Amino acid sequence: MRNPTESATSLVNAARRLYPVTDDVHAQLDALEARLTEPLRVALVGSVKAGKSTLLNGLIGERIAPTDARECTRVVTRYEHGRVPRVTAHLPHGEIVSIPARRQSDRLELDVAGLRPEDVRQIDVTWPAEGIAGITLIDTPGTASVTQEVSRCTDQFLLPEEGAAGADAVVYLLRSLHETDVRYLRLLKERTRHGNAAIGAIAVLSRADELGSARLDAQVAINETANRLRNSPELEGICETVVPVAGLLGLGAITMKQADYTTFVRLAALPAAKTDAVLLTAERFITARSTELPAERERNDLIERFGLYGIRLALAAVRGGIEDAGALSAELLRRSGLDELRRVIDVHFTGRQAELKAQSVVFALHQLLRHHPAEGTEELLASADQHMATSHTYAEMQLIGRISSGRLDLPGPLTEELERLVGGSGASAACRLNRDADATGPELKLAAVDHLLRWRELRENPLLDRSTSMACAIAEQSCVRLIAGLEENAEGAFA
Ligand SMILES: Nc1nc2c(ncn2[C@@H]2O[C@H](COP(=O)(O)OP(=O)(O)O)[C@@H](O)[C@H]2O)c(=O)[nH]1
Ligand SMILES: [Mg+2]
Structure with a gap:
């Protein structure tokens, strides 16, 4: 079993060999490979006024993204970490221009004078904020927008006909369960899916403070609504979990x-x-x-x-x-709830970023091969499919979501063990097996086998309900992968 980055790199390399060196495709392949080492890209998506820009500022820790329906909230804007502040606009024909940025009291004002939002394809902001060290956040103009033009920007960015999707994972903001939200999440999942893999997706119950009429006991209403959403059949399989957040607060x-x-x-x-x-x-x-x-x-x-x-x-x-x-x-x-959201983003996205980035790259490679058929592309498409089909992490993430909504019928200590085992406290083998960070390979392998036997035995209990038995099967699979990974490392050590 290879790690996802290596596996995606070897697919890109194999694609390189299919095209003459002079072909334009090579520039695209280079960009795809580079993406594997760039920070993870997480987009905030949802309808207009769902609270995306406010939440993005909360995650960054500063008021940078303009809120409310001002002009530049109609353009996809990417916020990435860098020492020197810089703002650039991408124009439709690939031209890139610098935009002056001023700090006004405690917020950033972009001077987009002279540029019409419809002429700007994307804005990139480089900013020295801790909140985006290691993760690039993307503000989007809104899915079910009043104007079709605005939602089209978001669609093209996330679900492009050609090229890589703009984000590796999505935080979808909703205020109640609206049909348009479900439709969008479903579309996202279907368009990016190959085998078991999909773009990472968690939902935020946004502007949560408005749910309980701002009463002091509003938390009760907020938790109830979040639980209802977590258990709603409409969201099953299209988002990993639901977190209530009052971004403004x-x-x-x-x-x-x-x-x-x-x-x-x-x-x-x-x-x-x-x-x-x-x-x-x-x-x-x-x-x-x-x-x-x-x-x-x-x-x-x-x-x-x-x-x-x-x-x-x-x-x-x-x-x-x-x-x-x-x-x-x-x-x-x-x-x-902002800190809890940070933790969830850590577990669901940052913790499995290698896999999410590899999925984006393989997905884009898929499209590229289909758009540029050549001798050998069919075979390579088949290997790309196989790569995606082996992804197990999505099943783990959905299980973590199910555990946090209390939908499993297992005793408390076992539920805790299960959550850890499938990566809910961190993706490393030691973390998953509840061992010290300096535990040796053989120790970890023993622990993994021990876990495997326990979860296999549990799964074989005929009294388990279907969902719990599926959870045990995922745990078993996680153990098998852990053991394979540990064995591979051991071989590497002797190589
Ligand atoms: N009460 C409350 N208002 C919020 C919250 N988040 C955003 N808002 C307000 O909702 C409006 C739209 O927010 P904005 O972040 O621009 O939404 P966007 O269109 O999704 O980017 C603004 O007036 C915000 O102040 C929140 O958590 N609580
Ligand atoms: Mg906005």
Whole structure:
């Protein structure tokens, strides 16, 4: 069993041998190979106003992506890590132009004057933010857009007729389960699927703070909705898991300043009956006439940055004894679900990035071979198919999603073991087998065999329901692959 990067590289090399050296195809093949060593590309997708740009800023940790329907929110924009800030626009005929970028207070303003959004194919932003070190995030204009033109940008980017898909994995934002969301996720899965493999896809229940009417106990409603989505038959098989996130609150928490904390303390010192009354709606909070409240502009700013729910949570936290800005920021961040989303992205995407990138490359290679038939392309297409069909990670990721929604009928300790074994705590062999990072190959192999026997025995229990028995089969397969990988490493050591 070869690792996915090596296997994709050898397919690209085999393709090189099919075309004369002067053929244009070689430039495309070079680009495909290069992609295997570039950072993983994750796109944020969903309908307009789903909260994509706000969430992207939350993940980056700064307000860089423009939010609301301003002009450049209509163009696919890629945010990648780099020491020197730089913004470039890709024009339709392959031309690339630099765009001046200015920092305005705490946000980035792109000066796209002179360029019409319909003339820009893509914008690339290089920015020195920690949140994108090692992962490239892509903001998209919206799937079920009011204008067909705008959704077409996203479609062409993610599901191009030719060339590599723009992203290796997708975070799909939805606010409730809408038919258009299901249709899009299904399309994504069908178009990119070969064998068992597909683009990585997790769903975010976005703007979660708006679900429970911004009441302090909203978390209950949020969790209920997220669980309902995780268990919904419509999403089965088309996304790996569902995470509720209040992106605005998360971003507000990360960018919170001492002055915000002081304002919250001032508000919290007022009688609760009074703040409850003005905090009934955002409108009322902003327009209430009272000398005890901060200036109207300041209140408007708080609503824009934390939302009604965020302000209520902050007041409750301060009244409950939180004593400094750092602690308040941490509490709001926890409540936002943003950290949990980061963890899920780590496990589902970053942890298996080699595989996801290889899948993108092999998928693009598939299209390229079909568009440029030559002697030998048929055989190579068959090997590419075989490569994709051997992918087991997607099954593992779906299982992790099922475990987190409590859909397996296994005792707690076994569920924990299963989650770890299929990569839920990290992709390394030691992590999967719950051994120290410095465990030796033979130790790991013994542990893997031990696990294999246990999960095989469990699967053979005739009383198991179908879904649990399938879970055991996936665990078994994970053990088989672990053992094969460990044996291959051992051979490598003697080679
Ligand atoms: N209450 C609340 N509002 C949000 C949240 N995320 C985004 N918004 C607001 O929803 C609007 C659209 O957000 P934006 O990020 O531009 O959505 P996009 O079109 O999907 O990129 C903006 O006014 C945001 O302030 C959230 O988590 N909670
Ligand atoms: Mg946007």
